Amino acid sequence: MIDLKNSGQDINTLEAVVVRFVGDSGDGMQLTGTQFSDTSAMFGNDVATFPNYPSEIRAPQGSLYGVSGFQVHIGSIEVSTPGDNVDLLVAMNPAGLKTNLYAVKPGHTIIVDTDSFTKKNLEKAEYDSNPLEDGTLENYRVIEVAMTSLTKEALKDMNGLDNKAINRSKNMFALGMVYWMYHRSTDHTIDFFRKKFKKNPLLIEANTKVLNAGYYYSETLELIPNSYTIAPAKMPPGTYRVIMGNTATAWGFLAAAEKSGLELFLGSYPITPASDILHELVKHKHFGVKTLQAEDEIAGVTSAIGASFAGNLAITTTSGPGLALKGEALGLAMMVELPLVIVDVQRGGPSTGLPTKTEQSDLLQAMYGRNGESPVIVIAASTPANCFDYAYEAARLTLEHMTPVILLTDGYIANGSAPWKIQSVNELPEIRNHIVSGKDENWQPYDRDKETLARQWAIPGTPGLEHRIGGLEKDADTGNVSYVPENHEYMTRIRAEKIKRVQNNIPDIVPEFADEGDLLVIGWGGTYGALHTAVKELNAEGFLNIGFAHFNYINPLPKNTEQLLRRFKKIIVCELNSGQFAKILKINFNEFTFLQFNKIQGLPFGNDELVQKFKTHLS
């Protein structure tokens, strides 16, 4: 345990701070960032993180496109996004500095490993001269540290370590320095070493040494004029963990399977940024989870349809291009009225688009991307942690309404992480299902629940309920193939009505900050953090006439949507696309004018751009 006393420098208390660690792909920046955020979360801060790594698997060392980064936003106040601009940049090489300098707030701090600023690395980073010497950084507080040499020095008495192992631990020197700057204990990370390197005590010792060396270096050399504390945030009591959006999605399905008493089946084909859900679920065979890494996207969804027919809670996971491939099968699932969840972790499109960047441009595809009139339930998660809630909700709705549910998340919340107040399965809402067991003389495959219009779920293996389903239009009563014109119209309307009635089973939309007023900010999905933060800031500035409504339920929309819209003079719909949700609102509520704020850069909303935009509509 390191004593957290300070050696004479100033201590400032901050509400929140944004730190970005950048370096080469092999520099361990993701690990460094994760350790800092986990330690801060355990200290009681609210945290939000976002990784940024190159799409090249092994990019050339030192190159601009090989830079890997990890951003952490920690606060004693509520933290809803990983933050826009950074207070501290830790750059392990010139390429990292070059590609990330734009994000550092003027006057704020940059820590660099001077050992990496060699002629060769400067060339690779396309610097004509050394930015540490040529005035490039004069508006920043630069802390120059020969991290590589100091790491070697710290380990000089240790035998049995090769150069590679020594070099690879220099990220822990940087982490040690940052821990000192923000008064964080090194305990959590040392515990982490003990677990991770259980079989290699040498590495536990080496990493601990380097981490402590970084910490003491900051303390004793007085290089760093200020250190900062960020007090614990006020969060609801409970047991927490830091969770990534994709993990939360996977866990939501685990919980739903247990709660509903069904086995979970995932049919999936790997695609960025959705694959981590597959990676997570394959681990959980101990819960009886069945996974099939299929031969393609279509087999992913159709195997899930088969599993659903046979009585599993069946899901498939994908991203935009994969959703396009699954379209026909989704129509089948809707037509045969079986439960099925399709997760679309949206990325920049169209076509292959921007696989590693975020966007909200699959909304209309989710709504309408199928032949014929084939409505499905569409819901969207809005934070890394509530991916859990909406995965659970998607499972609940598909089982209770016997129709497919598309769950939209996006690359931003899927890869971001945040504290999650762990929910025990005991506390989660009940999930009903429509499984039919006994033989009723008059049973018909398309008998419907009077309230929800859900069909009954007769599972193969149940004696007496043998029946056929399929993609051809079905007679409303018997479920036999029917080409009768009136029957087709009736069935089309029934399938639409089924979705509409889901409104009775979802919560009303509740605006934040104001129930009525001059401007209603509307968002949906993964932009929650940015929009919430911007409206909160305006609210704190004294703009009490701005409200914020964020939609998680999109098809159907909450029942009270129209009433909400009536209570504001102006409405602005903010999306990371060119206005898809605005279109849906216009179709449903055509008497209102929907202003739009759109961004289509593969990037999340920035706080400043939102605040400025909203102000123009408030004055």
Place this chain on the structure above:
Amino acid sequence: METTVKKYTFRDFASDQEVRWCPGCDDYVILRAVQKALPEMGVNKEDVVFISGIGCSSRFPYYMDTYGMHGIHGRAPAIASGVKLANPDLSVWVITGDGDSMAIGGNHFIHVLRRNINLNMILFNNKIYGLTKGQFSPTSSVGQKTKSSPYGNTQPPFLAGELAIGAQARFYARVAGNTPKELTEIFIAAEKFNGTSLIEVLQNCVIFNNGCFTEFTDKNVREDKQLHVEHGQPMIFGKDRDKGLILKGLKLEVVTIGENGVTEEDILVHDAHEQDPTLHQMLVRLQFPLVTGLIRSYDDVTLEQREDALTVQVKANSDFVRTDDLFFSGETYKVE
């Protein structure tokens, strides 16, 4: 298990739906052969599932009084894989055609065979697209004139068996659509086989490709033109049972017993259980005689068996029983 199985007749497996294939279609023969085979399989009706894609043959599930799903074009093997993995106790059947399985659904067809999931696939091969009214299919011959090849087909065909065995099919049989007894026998053998069974039925399309297999299947010529193989039996054919196959170099050769000193001992004996598929492939490719019967039946571990074994192993080594055990494990912290 066997003792609890109910007694059925073929009528128990016929649904109340009127069968709507063209009069004279071999599909009727196949349907009846399946309905006759099912009571012999020792499975309960409620455990039988038929999954189809799109095409004439894919109407099949509607005519069976079992569980069934008429899926989408080409995807039946994937749907069926999901059914079987979700409940390995079911007897799962895929009904597909040459277009459904080898054109639009080619990917699922090869991968289900590779994985060796314990299900049965009946491939209705009529070398033509029937339901879309007469275009050439991936098994149509070069030169074949169809609606979409008025000057003759220019695309070389797949041999279903060659493709299937290339994709590691463990069980492959080829049967003529006009031999109901053989069909019934092979369907029963397919159900008993542990792994993916593929039965290619040479099925005549009376409307768009009438007589496509007559050269080999007409009852006047079939004994001379077909070699019906049986495991452990010499590969002898012909009305007079005097023709046989021998291996000469890397080629199969037809010989006559009693000529040039050839005796019955010289004739190859069929080994359907052999792991090495080389000879099976040669039999599939042979242009004369046309080899029918159970060509390959190699016992292997199924995907479900591998998955089950892994699950047992993971469960035995895991402390996680309920999801709460996972959620509250590892790096958690308390906020008071």
